[in-house]
Amino acid sequence: MNHIDTLAVHAGREDFAALGVHAPPIDLSTTYPVADLGEGTESFDALVGGAASAANPIYARLHNPTVGRVESALATLEGTEACVAYGSGMAALTAVLMGARSRGGHVLVVRPLYGTSDHLLASGLCGLEAEFVDAGDIAARLRADTALVIIETPANPTLDLIDIRAVVAAAGQVPVLVDSTFATPVLQKPAALGAAYVMHSATKFLGGHGDVIAGIVCCSEQRARPLRTVRAATGGLLHPLGAYLLHRGLPTLALRVERAQANAIELAGRLAAHPAVARVHFPGLGTVRNAHLVGTQMAGPGCLMAIDLRGGYEAAAAVMAKVRLMTPAVSLGSVDTLIQHPAGLTHRVVDPQARLDSGIGPGLLRLSVGIEAVDDLWADLAQALEGVALSAAA
C-alpha cells in the first residue's frame, strides 16, 4: 500500500466510500451556515490559527473541503504530515517567505532557480534580505538572523542537481526549502532527506495537463499552521475547481513521469550526437553538476533537459519557430512537449550577469518532454534543427 503508483491513485479519496461517491465532490460554497454560534466561533478561531479543518469551514478563504482532499493526497505522496495549497507556485513561496520573517530577516539562496522565484527574492518584495550563495558556502554564510535556506533541484533551467542531505546538514537549525517541481514525488522525496519544506509549482507535473495554476508546500503539521494563517490573511487560495483538476491528474502522475522520462533519455542521447548541438544538459548524460545523485537522491534523470545550440540566439529562435508537434511555450510538466528560450522568456527577470553566470546563454533552449511517441518527437526536432547555423553570428 506504500507504493507511489497505488498512493497516487487512491490518496485523498479515503472518505469516498462513506460519502457514497466515486469522484471528488466539488464544493463551491463561499460561506457556510452557522447554526450554532458557539461552535462557529470555535471553528473560526481554529482556522485563523492555522488548523487544517474545523467543525464548520465558516468561509472558503479559511477552509475548503475539495482543496483539503487534494492537500491530503499530496502530503501522502511527499511523505509529510501536511500540505498547504495555494493559487500558484509563487503564492506558495510567498507564504513560506512571509512565515519566515518571524525567525529573522535573512535567507540564503542557491542559484539558478525559477526566474520569478529569483526575482521575488532579489527584489526584497517580501521584506527579506536574500543572499545568493554556492551550495558549498551555506554553512559559512549562516547568520543569527538566517530564517531559511532555499534550493531548487533539479535547477531551472540548467538541470544542475544539489545534494539535499548535504545542504540540510550545512543549514543546521535553519529550515531548508526545496523546490522539487522538476522532480515530482515520483523521482525525489526531499522531506525524507531532511528538507523542512517541499514546494511545488503544481501547475507543472502534478496537474500535468496544462489547465490549472496551483502551488503547494508539504511540511510538518507544526510548520503548516503558520502557512495556513498566511493563506487566510493574504488570500492566496487555490480555487476548488483547480483543486479538483489537480486531484484528477494525480492517478496518472507516475505513468506520465515514467513515459516522459523514457522519452527524455532517448531524445537526450540523440541530441547529444547532433552537429547543431554543442551540449545537452541532462542529468542522465552526466552533463550537469552532481549528476551522480541520479540513482540515489533522484530515482531517475527526469523529463527536462536544456540544449546549447552552436548557432546561438539565431539558431534557438529558428528552432522555436520551426517546431510543429512540440509547443513553443513556457511552462513544463504537461502531457505534451514544450520548448522555450530561458534567456528570452522565463529567466528574463533575472539579473543579466547572474543569468550568464548560471549558464543561461543566448543559444540555450529548455525542453519539457511529454508522453508522445518518441519517434514523432525526434522527427519534429530533427526537422527543426535542419539547416540551423552551426556557429553563432559574430
Ligand SMILES: *Cc1c(COP(=O)(O)O)cnc(C)c1O
Ligand atoms: C513554474 C515554477 C514556479 C512558479 O510556479 P507558478 O505555479 O507558475 O506560480 C516555481 N518553481 C519552479 C521550479 C517552476 O517551474
